[in-house]
Amino acid sequence: QVQLVESGGGLVQVGGSLRLSCAASGSIFSIDVMDWYRQAPGKERELVAPIPPGGSTNYADSVKGRFTASRDNVKNTVYLQMNSLKPEDTAVYYCHAVIKPSPYGGTWFSYWGSGTQVTVSS
Numbered sequence: 001q002v003q004l005v006e007s008g009g010g011l012v013q014v015g016g017s018l019r020l021s022c023a024a025s026g027s028i029f030s031i032d033v034m035d036w037y038r039q040a041p042g043k044e045r046e047l048v049a050p051i052p053p054g055g056s057t058n059y060a061d062s063v064k065g066r067f068t069a070s071r072d073n074v075k076n077t078v079y080l081q082m083n084s085l086k087p088e089d090t091a092v093y094y095c096h097a098v099i100k101p102s103p104y105g106g107t108w109f110s111y112w113g114s115g116t117q118v119t120v121s122s
Contacts, residue, residue, distance in 0.1 A: 003111075005025070007022075009093060009117045010118070013121060017082060019080070020093055022113055023076065024097055027101040027102070028076060031073075032053065033053070034078045034098075036048040036095060038092065040091040040092075051071045067082050082118070085118075086120060092118075096110065096112050098110055
């Protein structure tokens, strides 16, 4: 089976930094887009940064200039470097990926990690 595991979350003060990682493992033939989402209590899940295999990343307006997403296709891992953190960045951050598990056929599936908590305090 395919598994996405996020790591790197935690408690940080305003203005601090965190680096999140998400590693995909299991039955993987090919990975298309990998994305970072976040969801704060009482709010809808928000797309933070889509990361296509070779294209540029379109960051959400709320994080532009502060967050940087990157991807290592050899390790099937994506990262989210978060700088100048604000209290409004507090949320559960989720990794998402569209993956083809088998080399045969043309079926792609959407997978989600379980999330990692990021809390920004003053």
